[in-house]
Amino acid sequence: MSMRVRAIAFSSSANLGAGYDVLSMSHRAFNDVVYAELLDSGEGKIFIETDSSVPTDPSKNSASVPVEAIMEDYKIKGIIKLKIVKGIPPGLGLGSSGASAVAAVAAVSRLLDLNLSLEDIVKYAVLGEKAVSGSPHPDNVAASAFGGVVAVTSHDPFRIVRVAVNYDFKIMLIIPRLATGVGKTKRARELVPPKVELNKVVENARYLSSLMVGLIKGDRNLIQEGMNDSIVEKAREPLYPYYPKIREISLKYNSVGVCVSGAGPSVLVLYDEETELEKIKLGATDVCRGFGFDCDFVTTEIGGGVKVEGLD
Numbered sequence: 001m002s003m004r005v006r007a008i009a010f011s012s013s014a015n016l017g018a019g020y021d022v023l024s025m026s027h028r029a030f031n032d033v034v035y036a037e038l039l040d041s042g043e044g045k046i047f048i049e050t051d052s053s054v055p056t057d058p059s060k061n062s063a064s065v066p067v068e069a070i071m072e073d074y075k076i077k078g079i080i081k082l083k084i085v086k087g088i089p090p091g092l093g094l095g096s097s098g099a100s101a102v103a104a105v106a107a108v109s110r111l112l113d114l115n116l117s118l119e120d121i122v123k124y125a126v127l128g129e130k131a132v133s134g135s136p137h138p139d140n141v142a143a144s145a146f147g148g149v150v151a152v153t154s155h156d157p158f159r160i161v162r163v164a165v166n167y168d169f170k171i172m173l174i175i176p177r178l179a180t181g182v183g184k185t186k187r188a189r190e191l192v193p194p195k196v197e198l199n200k201v202v203e204n205a206r207y208l209s210s211l212m213v214g215l216i217k218g219d220r221n222l223i224q225e226g227m228n229d230s231i232v233e234k235a236r237e238p239l240y241p242y243y244p245k246i247r248e249i250s251l252k253y254n255s256v257g258v259c260v261s262g263a264g265p266s267v268l269v270l271y272d273e274e275t276e277l278e279k280i281k282l283g284a285t286d287v288c289r290g291f292g293f294d295c296d297f298v299t300t301e302i303g304g305g306v307k308v309e310g311l312d
Protein backbone atom coordinates (compact mmCIF):
# COMPACT_ATOMS: atom_id res chain seq x y z
CA MET A 1 0.00 0.00 0.00
CA SER A 2 1.46 3.44 -0.96
CA MET A 3 1.51 6.09 1.77
CA ARG A 4 1.12 9.05 -0.57
CA VAL A 5 -0.20 9.15 -4.10
CA ARG A 6 -0.56 11.86 -6.72
CA ALA A 7 -3.13 11.89 -9.53
CA ILE A 8 -3.45 14.34 -12.40
CA ALA A 9 -6.64 14.89 -14.43
CA PHE A 10 -7.21 17.20 -17.40
CA SER A 11 -9.89 19.79 -18.03
CA SER A 12 -12.75 18.95 -20.38
CA SER A 13 -15.49 20.41 -22.55
CA ALA A 14 -18.80 18.58 -22.18
CA ASN A 15 -21.77 18.25 -24.56
CA LEU A 16 -19.93 19.11 -27.83
CA GLY A 17 -23.21 20.46 -29.19
CA ALA A 18 -26.12 18.05 -28.98
CA GLY A 19 -24.47 15.51 -26.64
CA TYR A 20 -25.86 16.89 -23.38
CA ASP A 21 -24.60 14.70 -20.50
CA VAL A 22 -23.30 12.13 -23.03
CA LEU A 23 -20.33 13.53 -24.98
CA SER A 24 -17.19 15.23 -23.74
CA MET A 25 -13.61 15.93 -24.77
CA SER A 26 -10.61 16.16 -22.46
CA HIS A 27 -7.99 18.81 -23.21
CA ARG A 28 -4.48 19.58 -22.11
CA ALA A 29 -5.39 23.22 -21.44
CA PHE A 30 -5.45 22.86 -17.63
CA ASN A 31 -5.12 20.12 -15.05
CA ASP A 32 -5.87 19.45 -11.40
CA VAL A 33 -3.46 17.55 -9.19
CA VAL A 34 -4.72 15.72 -6.11
CA TYR A 35 -2.37 14.22 -3.50
CA ALA A 36 -3.95 11.57 -1.25
CA GLU A 37 -2.40 10.47 2.00
CA LEU A 38 -3.46 8.28 4.94
CA LEU A 39 -3.05 10.08 8.26
CA ASP A 40 -2.43 8.37 11.60
CA SER A 41 -4.39 10.88 13.62
CA GLY A 42 -6.76 13.82 13.22
CA GLU A 43 -10.45 14.57 13.24
CA GLY A 44 -13.16 13.47 10.84
CA LYS A 45 -12.75 11.16 7.88
CA ILE A 46 -11.34 13.50 5.25
CA PHE A 47 -9.13 16.53 5.58
CA ILE A 48 -8.81 18.93 2.64
CA GLU A 49 -5.88 21.21 1.98
CA THR A 50 -5.96 23.60 -0.97
CA ASP A 51 -4.59 26.98 -1.91
CA SER A 52 -7.59 27.69 -4.15
CA SER A 53 -11.04 29.12 -3.50
CA VAL A 54 -12.88 25.76 -3.59
CA PRO A 55 -14.63 24.73 -0.36
CA THR A 56 -12.60 22.88 2.28
CA ASP A 57 -15.76 21.49 3.89
CA PRO A 58 -15.60 17.83 2.75
CA SER A 59 -19.36 17.72 2.15
CA LYS A 60 -19.07 20.58 -0.38
CA ASN A 61 -15.95 19.66 -2.34
CA SER A 62 -16.31 17.54 -5.48
CA ALA A 63 -13.05 15.73 -4.64
CA SER A 64 -13.95 14.62 -1.11
CA VAL A 65 -17.60 13.63 -1.55
CA PRO A 66 -16.73 10.60 -3.74
CA VAL A 67 -13.87 9.66 -1.42
CA GLU A 68 -16.27 9.64 1.52
CA ALA A 69 -18.49 7.20 -0.41
CA ILE A 70 -15.48 4.97 -1.13
CA MET A 71 -14.55 4.97 2.56
CA GLU A 72 -18.09 3.89 3.44
CA ASP A 73 -18.28 1.18 0.77
CA TYR A 74 -14.87 -0.27 1.62
CA LYS A 75 -15.21 0.32 5.37
CA ILE A 76 -12.01 2.36 5.56
CA LYS A 77 -11.31 3.44 9.13
CA GLY A 78 -8.41 5.95 8.86
CA ILE A 79 -8.33 9.61 7.90
CA ILE A 80 -7.54 10.62 4.34
CA LYS A 81 -5.88 13.92 3.56
CA LEU A 82 -6.56 15.32 0.10
CA LYS A 83 -4.31 18.11 -1.09
CA ILE A 84 -5.99 19.73 -4.10
CA VAL A 85 -3.83 21.81 -6.40
CA LYS A 86 -6.29 23.51 -8.72
CA GLY A 87 -4.99 24.23 -12.18
CA ILE A 88 -8.46 24.31 -13.76
CA PRO A 89 -10.35 27.53 -13.06
CA PRO A 90 -13.73 26.63 -11.50
CA GLY A 91 -17.07 27.78 -12.83
CA LEU A 92 -16.01 28.38 -16.44
CA GLY A 93 -17.44 25.29 -18.14
CA LEU A 94 -14.07 23.54 -18.24
CA GLY A 95 -14.94 20.50 -16.12
CA SER A 96 -13.09 21.77 -13.07
CA SER A 97 -15.25 20.06 -10.45
CA GLY A 98 -15.19 16.82 -12.45
CA ALA A 99 -11.41 16.73 -12.85
CA SER A 100 -10.86 17.15 -9.10
CA ALA A 101 -13.32 14.33 -8.45
CA VAL A 102 -11.61 12.00 -10.92
CA ALA A 103 -8.11 12.76 -9.64
CA ALA A 104 -9.21 12.25 -6.02
CA VAL A 105 -10.92 8.91 -6.71
CA ALA A 106 -8.03 7.62 -8.82
CA ALA A 107 -5.50 8.66 -6.16
CA VAL A 108 -7.45 7.04 -3.33
CA SER A 109 -7.96 3.87 -5.37
CA ARG A 110 -4.17 3.53 -5.62
CA LEU A 111 -3.59 4.63 -2.01
CA LEU A 112 -5.89 1.90 -0.69
CA ASP A 113 -5.06 -0.70 -3.37
CA LEU A 114 -8.70 -0.82 -4.50
CA ASN A 115 -7.87 -1.30 -8.16
CA LEU A 116 -10.95 0.61 -9.35
CA SER A 117 -11.65 0.41 -13.08
CA LEU A 118 -12.11 3.63 -15.07
CA GLU A 119 -15.89 2.98 -15.03
CA ASP A 120 -15.72 2.63 -11.23
CA ILE A 121 -13.82 5.91 -11.06
CA VAL A 122 -16.64 7.53 -13.06
CA LYS A 123 -19.26 5.89 -10.81
CA TYR A 124 -17.73 7.50 -7.71
CA ALA A 125 -16.65 10.78 -9.31
CA VAL A 126 -20.21 11.65 -10.41
CA LEU A 127 -21.07 11.91 -6.70
CA GLY A 128 -18.79 14.95 -6.60
CA GLU A 129 -20.66 16.47 -9.56
CA LYS A 130 -23.94 15.81 -7.76
CA ALA A 131 -22.65 17.58 -4.66
CA VAL A 132 -21.79 20.77 -6.56
CA SER A 133 -24.38 20.88 -9.36
CA GLY A 134 -27.26 18.86 -7.92
CA SER A 135 -26.96 16.26 -10.65
CA PRO A 136 -24.57 13.33 -11.18
CA HIS A 137 -23.81 14.22 -14.79
CA PRO A 138 -21.09 11.86 -16.03
CA ASP A 139 -19.74 13.55 -19.17
CA ASN A 140 -16.92 15.69 -17.71
CA VAL A 141 -15.71 12.97 -15.35
CA ALA A 142 -15.79 10.38 -18.14
CA ALA A 143 -13.53 12.58 -20.30
CA SER A 144 -11.10 13.34 -17.45
CA ALA A 145 -10.93 9.65 -16.50
CA PHE A 146 -10.69 8.05 -19.95
CA GLY A 147 -9.14 10.90 -21.97
CA GLY A 148 -9.92 11.84 -25.57
CA VAL A 149 -13.48 12.18 -26.82
CA VAL A 150 -15.88 9.99 -24.87
CA ALA A 151 -19.52 8.94 -25.13
CA VAL A 152 -21.37 7.73 -22.06
CA THR A 153 -23.45 4.92 -23.57
CA SER A 154 -25.01 3.60 -20.35
CA HIS A 155 -25.68 5.22 -17.02
CA ASP A 156 -26.56 2.23 -14.86
CA PRO A 157 -24.15 0.54 -14.97
CA PHE A 158 -21.79 3.17 -16.38
CA ARG A 159 -20.40 2.31 -19.79
CA ILE A 160 -18.13 4.71 -21.60
CA VAL A 161 -16.62 4.42 -25.05
CA ARG A 162 -13.75 6.41 -26.47
CA VAL A 163 -14.74 7.85 -29.82
CA ALA A 164 -12.06 7.46 -32.50
CA VAL A 165 -11.00 10.89 -33.73
CA ASN A 166 -9.66 10.72 -37.27
CA TYR A 167 -9.50 14.41 -38.04
CA ASP A 168 -6.45 16.40 -37.07
CA PHE A 169 -7.87 19.49 -35.40
CA LYS A 170 -6.56 21.66 -32.60
CA ILE A 171 -8.57 23.27 -29.84
CA MET A 172 -9.08 26.89 -28.86
CA LEU A 173 -10.97 27.79 -25.70
CA ILE A 174 -12.52 31.25 -25.53
CA ILE A 175 -12.74 31.98 -21.82
CA PRO A 176 -14.75 35.03 -20.76
CA ARG A 177 -13.39 36.91 -17.76
CA LEU A 178 -16.65 36.52 -15.91
CA ALA A 179 -17.32 35.60 -12.29
CA THR A 180 -20.03 32.98 -12.58
CA GLY A 181 -20.55 32.56 -8.81
CA VAL A 182 -21.40 29.47 -6.80
CA GLY A 183 -23.68 26.90 -8.45
CA LYS A 184 -23.24 28.00 -12.08
CA THR A 185 -23.86 24.54 -13.58
CA LYS A 186 -26.80 23.97 -11.21
CA ARG A 187 -28.45 27.19 -12.42
CA ALA A 188 -27.72 26.33 -16.05
CA ARG A 189 -29.32 22.91 -15.60
CA GLU A 190 -32.46 24.53 -14.25
CA LEU A 191 -32.89 26.25 -17.64
CA VAL A 192 -33.00 22.96 -19.56
CA PRO A 193 -36.63 22.30 -20.56
CA PRO A 194 -38.14 19.08 -19.14
CA LYS A 195 -40.00 18.44 -22.41
CA VAL A 196 -39.06 19.29 -25.99
CA GLU A 197 -40.82 19.14 -29.35
CA LEU A 198 -40.11 16.14 -31.53
CA ASN A 199 -38.77 18.26 -34.41
CA LYS A 200 -36.05 19.58 -32.08
CA VAL A 201 -35.17 16.04 -31.00
CA VAL A 202 -34.90 14.97 -34.63
CA GLU A 203 -32.73 17.99 -35.42
CA ASN A 204 -30.43 17.16 -32.50
CA ALA A 205 -30.24 13.48 -33.52
CA ARG A 206 -29.07 14.72 -36.91
CA TYR A 207 -26.36 16.86 -35.32
CA LEU A 208 -25.19 14.09 -33.03
CA SER A 209 -25.04 11.54 -35.86
CA SER A 210 -23.14 13.98 -38.08
CA LEU A 211 -20.60 14.70 -35.36
CA MET A 212 -20.01 11.04 -34.53
CA VAL A 213 -19.65 9.96 -38.17
CA GLY A 214 -17.58 13.07 -38.91
CA LEU A 215 -15.09 12.36 -36.11
CA ILE A 216 -14.77 8.69 -36.96
CA LYS A 217 -14.52 9.18 -40.73
CA GLY A 218 -12.43 12.32 -40.42
CA ASP A 219 -15.00 14.37 -42.38
CA ARG A 220 -14.59 18.10 -41.70
CA ASN A 221 -18.02 19.13 -43.05
CA LEU A 222 -19.83 16.59 -40.91
CA ILE A 223 -17.95 17.70 -37.79
CA GLN A 224 -18.79 21.33 -38.54
CA GLU A 225 -22.48 20.62 -39.15
CA GLY A 226 -22.67 18.24 -36.22
CA MET A 227 -21.38 20.58 -33.52
CA ASN A 228 -24.72 22.24 -32.94
CA ASP A 229 -27.60 22.02 -30.52
CA SER A 230 -31.21 23.15 -30.87
CA ILE A 231 -32.23 22.27 -27.33
CA VAL A 232 -29.85 22.83 -24.40
CA GLU A 233 -27.56 25.51 -25.84
CA LYS A 234 -30.64 27.38 -27.07
CA ALA A 235 -32.46 27.15 -23.72
CA ARG A 236 -29.40 28.47 -21.89
CA GLU A 237 -28.72 31.38 -24.25
CA PRO A 238 -29.74 33.98 -21.64
CA LEU A 239 -26.66 32.84 -19.67
CA TYR A 240 -24.32 33.46 -22.60
CA PRO A 241 -25.98 36.06 -24.90
CA TYR A 242 -22.62 36.65 -26.63
CA TYR A 243 -22.42 33.05 -27.92
CA PRO A 244 -24.57 33.25 -31.11
CA LYS A 245 -22.38 36.08 -32.44
CA ILE A 246 -19.15 34.26 -31.54
CA ARG A 247 -20.52 31.15 -33.20
CA GLU A 248 -21.34 33.11 -36.36
CA ILE A 249 -17.84 34.64 -36.48
CA SER A 250 -16.17 31.32 -35.79
CA LEU A 251 -18.02 29.64 -38.66
CA LYS A 252 -17.46 32.63 -40.97
CA TYR A 253 -13.70 32.18 -40.49
CA ASN A 254 -14.00 28.48 -41.10
CA SER A 255 -13.50 26.79 -37.74
CA VAL A 256 -13.80 23.00 -37.81
CA GLY A 257 -16.56 23.35 -35.23
CA VAL A 258 -17.81 25.51 -32.38
CA CYS A 259 -20.01 24.96 -29.35
CA VAL A 260 -20.55 26.11 -25.79
CA SER A 261 -18.10 24.33 -23.47
CA GLY A 262 -20.24 22.41 -20.95
CA ALA A 263 -22.67 24.76 -19.26
CA GLY A 264 -20.57 27.77 -20.32
CA PRO A 265 -19.51 30.52 -20.16
CA SER A 266 -16.48 29.30 -22.17
CA VAL A 267 -16.71 28.47 -25.86
CA LEU A 268 -14.92 25.56 -27.54
CA VAL A 269 -13.55 26.13 -31.04
CA LEU A 270 -11.94 23.36 -33.10
CA TYR A 271 -9.56 24.64 -35.77
CA ASP A 272 -7.10 23.57 -38.45
CA GLU A 273 -4.93 25.20 -41.11
CA GLU A 274 -8.04 26.30 -43.07
CA THR A 275 -9.28 28.32 -40.10
CA GLU A 276 -8.56 32.06 -39.83
CA LEU A 277 -7.88 31.85 -36.12
CA GLU A 278 -6.62 35.41 -35.60
CA LYS A 279 -9.82 36.79 -37.16
CA ILE A 280 -11.89 34.64 -34.82
CA LYS A 281 -9.90 35.99 -31.85
CA LEU A 282 -10.36 39.61 -32.96
CA GLY A 283 -14.07 39.07 -33.59
CA ALA A 284 -14.65 37.27 -30.27
CA THR A 285 -12.74 40.01 -28.39
CA ASP A 286 -15.00 42.68 -29.95
CA VAL A 287 -18.13 40.69 -29.14
CA CYS A 288 -17.10 40.16 -25.51
CA ARG A 289 -16.14 43.81 -25.08
CA GLY A 290 -19.52 44.76 -26.50
CA PHE A 291 -21.01 42.83 -23.60
CA GLY A 292 -18.68 44.57 -21.13
CA PHE A 293 -15.98 42.00 -20.42
CA ASP A 294 -12.70 40.71 -21.82
CA CYS A 295 -11.90 37.15 -22.77
CA ASP A 296 -8.81 34.94 -22.85
CA PHE A 297 -7.81 32.47 -25.54
CA VAL A 298 -6.11 29.17 -24.79
CA THR A 299 -4.96 26.97 -27.64
CA THR A 300 -4.43 23.33 -26.83
CA GLU A 301 -4.89 19.71 -27.89
CA ILE A 302 -6.95 16.70 -26.89
CA GLY A 303 -5.86 15.36 -23.49
CA GLY A 304 -5.29 11.88 -22.12
CA GLY A 305 -6.93 10.15 -19.18
CA VAL A 306 -6.17 10.38 -15.47
CA LYS A 307 -2.57 9.57 -14.46
CA VAL A 308 -1.63 8.21 -11.03
CA GLU A 309 1.72 7.77 -9.35
CA GLY A 310 2.77 6.51 -5.93
CA LEU A 311 5.19 8.90 -4.23
CA ASP A 312 6.61 6.76 -1.44
Ligand SMILES: Nc1ncnc2c1ncn2[C@@H]1O[C@H](COP(=O)(O)OP(=O)(O)O)[C@@H](O)[C@H]1O
Pocket residue numbers: 053054055060061062063084089090091092093094095096097098100101132133181182183184185186262
Ligand atom coordinates in the same frame (compact mmCIF):
# COMPACT_ATOMS: atom_id res chain seq x y z
N1 LIG B 1 -12.68 20.47 -6.19
C1 LIG B 1 -13.43 21.37 -6.79
N2 LIG B 1 -13.05 21.89 -7.97
C2 LIG B 1 -13.79 22.83 -8.60
N3 LIG B 1 -14.94 23.34 -8.12
C3 LIG B 1 -15.37 22.85 -6.95
C4 LIG B 1 -14.66 21.85 -6.24
N4 LIG B 1 -15.36 21.55 -5.12
C5 LIG B 1 -16.44 22.34 -5.10
N5 LIG B 1 -16.46 23.14 -6.19
C6 LIG B 1 -17.49 24.15 -6.50
O1 LIG B 1 -18.16 23.77 -7.69
C7 LIG B 1 -18.48 24.92 -8.47
C8 LIG B 1 -17.85 24.76 -9.84
O2 LIG B 1 -18.43 23.67 -10.47
P1 LIG B 1 -19.37 23.84 -11.73
O3 LIG B 1 -20.38 24.93 -11.44
O4 LIG B 1 -19.89 22.50 -12.09
O5 LIG B 1 -18.37 24.41 -12.82
P2 LIG B 1 -17.14 23.72 -13.56
O6 LIG B 1 -17.11 22.27 -13.19
O7 LIG B 1 -17.45 23.99 -14.97
O8 LIG B 1 -15.94 24.45 -13.11
C9 LIG B 1 -17.91 26.13 -7.74
O9 LIG B 1 -18.96 26.72 -6.99
C10 LIG B 1 -16.86 25.51 -6.81
O10 LIG B 1 -16.65 26.24 -5.63
Ligand SMILES: N[C@@H](CCOP(=O)(O)O)C(=O)O
Pocket residue numbers: 012014015020021022092093094095096137139140185188189261262263264
Ligand atom coordinates in the same frame (compact mmCIF):
# COMPACT_ATOMS: atom_id res chain seq x y z
N1 LIG C 1 -23.54 18.21 -19.30
C1 LIG C 1 -23.29 19.19 -18.27
C2 LIG C 1 -21.86 19.64 -18.34
C3 LIG C 1 -21.49 20.73 -17.37
O1 LIG C 1 -20.12 21.07 -17.55
P1 LIG C 1 -19.40 22.21 -16.72
O2 LIG C 1 -17.95 22.09 -17.05
O3 LIG C 1 -19.99 23.51 -17.16
O4 LIG C 1 -19.70 21.94 -15.27
C4 LIG C 1 -24.23 20.38 -18.49
O5 LIG C 1 -24.29 20.85 -19.62
O6 LIG C 1 -24.91 20.77 -17.54
